[in-house]
Amino acid sequence: MLLEQVEYVRPQSLDEALEILANDDGAAPLAGGQSLTNVLKNRVASVDVLVDISALGDLAGITRTADGGLSIGACVTYDELDRSAEVRQSHWMLGEVAAHIEDQQIRNKGTIGGNCCLSDPTNNLPPILVALDAVMELRSRSGRRSVEAADFFKGYFATALEPGELLVSITVPQMPERSGAGYASLAVGADAKAMVRAAARVTLDRDHATIVDSRVVLARVAHVPTRDAEAEARLNGADATDDAVRAACAGVADGMQPITDVHGSSEYRRQMAKVMARRAVDQAIAAARGGRNGSSAGGN
């Protein structure tokens, strides 16, 4: 077969899905199928039962939380994120990142949950979710728990999900006032896989002159999105100027061991991580000043 023999079920409720996943360790959730079917087609993994969760109501929709944040169902597609007025209003950059994932066909099917649960280091959404302090809401037959995005991604195609556990939704807290997000990637060719990328979030003081809080998240430098705590520490309290940001980002990724491949060496990637981090922070500052909780540039 194009795929190896595999069973397909479409549970009617979240509980039913969790039940099936709990009982069969050869079962795997199928969301947008944009990665899973490729993986099966290429036969690098095998699955006994595909549990189609894409139509479950509990995993759908974007809602505003009481504290002004967002609760995003795991099966919300990139296209929905892109077009959501709610997302654009409070977390503009999240919609923008989603808008730049590959092509429209993939954006129609691919889901925020699948994008995170796959934990492919080239995936676009994990770094921005870490930068936005997102929290992953997990469910299994035996209960529920919340895991911070920064702790969710464990390694190359590995996450904090336990067997039988589903990501149900992602909570993105409201951004503090005078905050903005930025996102910068380096890829060979339009809409190609990123070689290195960075996501950033900054909060400025009342005068828009000083950075009071920051997140700098690197992707494809290590196998999972990684906060550069030292860079963040250098940024916090620094002037929101080109020079100060440049200085703060000069040490980004030092001490990390990025991969080497045909597109560039480890050392090149390290240099690029500095550049991408700086660009993401610059964007974030501009967005914070623009009062838009987002930016008009970047997202790619």
Next chain:
Amino acid sequence: MTITSAPVTGEATKTWSGRSMPRKEDGRLVQGQGAFVDDGGMHGQGYAWFVRSPYAHARIVSIDCGPALAMEGVYAVLTGEEAKAMCEAPFFAIAPPPGSLMQEWPLAVGKVRYQGDAVAVVLADTRETARDAAERVVVDYEPLPAVTDGVAAAEPTTPLLYDEAGTNVAWHGVYDYGDVDWALENADHVVKLDRLHFHRFTSSPLECNGAVVNFNRGTGVVDVLSNYQMPMFAAMVVGPTIGVPMNKFNFVTKDIGGAFGIKIGFYPQIAALALLSKKAGRPAKWTEFRTEHMLSAGHGNERTFLDIEVPVMSDGTILGLKARAFDDAGAYLHYEPLGAVIWSQVVPGCYKLKHVRVDYTEVVTNKCPVVPNRGYSRMQHLWLVERIVDVVAHELGLDAVEVRKRNYVQPEDYPYETPNGCIYDSGDLPRSLDLALELAHVDEWRARQRELGTGSGRRIGIGIGSTLDSGTNNFGQSRIINPELPFSGNGEAAFAKLDLFGEINVNLGTTPQGQGHETTAAQVAADILGVTPEDVTVSTGFNQANNSYVGFSGTYASQFAVSGLGAVMGAAQKLRHQIVKLAAFALQAEEEEIELEGGTARVRGDEERAIPFIGLANMVYTNNAGLPASLLSECDLNARYVYVPPFEVPDTVAKTGNLTLTYASQVHVCVIEVDEETGEVKVLEYAAVDDCGKRINPLVVEGQVHGATGLGIAASLYESLDYDESGQLQEPSFYEYHVGTAMDIPDVACGDIESPSPFTPNGAKGMGEGGGAPLHAVCAALQDALGGGGAVVSESHNHWARVYELVHREPGAPRGVEVITRSGGLANDAASL
């Protein structure tokens, strides 16, 4: 990409030929009504799947087909040893020894020589079963060290791919014209470059390879429905190997979804499928997967140039060049070592280089075999020449435009004989360059470049690529590789027929893959027969049983406008002659009085005396009693014509002769912006001037220019096929191999100059391949951005990391270039050389 339409020249001439008209074939192709190979099938067919080696180099210890054969739905498995036992000989070798000792069979025998080498092939009731079964063919390999470097491969200490050959060198020869030693001793300057490297890439046709093959054990006839672009070559190679005479082969092609030369390379698969079909007693259908295509369908030639020396006079006159070339053919010699001579169609490039010595070595390595790829073999050499011209300008502080203009073959020089006896037919390179510079707004960009200065983090670079697309090969050049080969000349065949109800049919032996043959053939036939192109039905696609063909039939190497349309014109003229004869008889007039218009033959100046084509067809086909025997024998309304270009057999000792009939020229100008922080390159503006003589359909020409431009830009910036030390391909799918798309390729401003060829029936020249001009232009633009004294662009592929390295070269690090200036050379007296 937008289309900047060129002024249409044909309308004024009142002929169909010369007009930009939309293509006849596009309607069906864009509506899903094409007939591609996977759309076809044969009764009772099974589906084939090749078992391919994960190792680059390994001994095959054993193959166990048992588990696969035990599966339900599996018809047969064929292994390499079995296939060999069914063959009469290995595939015919183009090379003399030692290359001829590097034998190839339909499937690997004893050893695998690249990752993706086929060791067995499975036939089953569905494609999926075949694939599952292929995974259950158990192959035990004993890995061997892999040879992946095209220069090191030639060293005597390197492991051998073919023990029986005793070397990895498939072919070696020295091309020596003029007196390069004298030139190097007497030039004012000698510019030396250590190494230039042209990378491996492919053209990624939308449709991968495919074939349905039936070996009828009763009749002995082998039917092959495939998307092979040069079917007679496959027939000539496969026939003797599997013991099938030509008259029992029936090769058929229909629509082909892109080929670019790559589809000249899969004859081993066709042979294996034929044997599999013979074994299983049913047709075998195979549709290649993309990853399979990337691994094993064939890559373009990779070439390394070493020890380059260029004698230059103070005024910028370049006297010639000297270099060692190492061409990496991959694991098997599929069409090679023809590339080792094909480059010599363009020895001096666009320039009047007089003294050239290239020491050429072709090696085998544990990589995918190379096959012709758009711009085949000339592109690599033209890149060398363009790099040389560019580096000379930079190193000597000369203007890149002026150096080119000074050294170009000038309009008054045509027909121009190159040092190796090739005849450049016509052209106007200086004017082409001026037009390209203007279209790319180079003056404005130069100003912008100066404004930008340093410190902005951005650099602008402007580069020129001037190339030739040599078309209509003289196959006699193959004898320069191997004097024993029975090939020379070239040709193409066409049929023109007036059908029963007066319809006009043209049959071609060509295998178009987007070149618009239906349209241009209809245009030229319509002019000759006094009808419109809509009235002419053109059957393209090769059909050994039904169509007219010659040994060289196919679509490759930029030749259709000359050889294909030459044949169509000849056949249409023959048919016209018959129509006129019949009409003269029917209308009781002299042949000279007959004119053809609107599908009717009439007597000039007499409205009353006319007969429609249906009436003439009726006279011959269904109402012929009483027609004079002489007329009947002369006018069967079926006209075949073979166009044969005028060629002599080259001198195989001196390695000279006229190797191609026409030389279309391309001058491209590219403006780029380099981001110093990342090495990213963005193309800001791009112009292409293609002079391919008289254009039959300017719109089709422009489409070809766009395609070649897109491919070249993508190859220079995004696309590269690299192997690691163990011989694993690093870009086996589109995840890693970023094919340039419409989002990457800039708008292309096209300009045209028509310098008709004096050597062709219609003044046209072959075009379509292009000479890889975008690669040359992008490299030159990069060199310009790096500035004098900066790093030298020595790779044809420059992804961001490499550009970054070039921009941030350590001061004082070796540049790989040296200029030796001699006082008292020939004292600028270049004219006397």
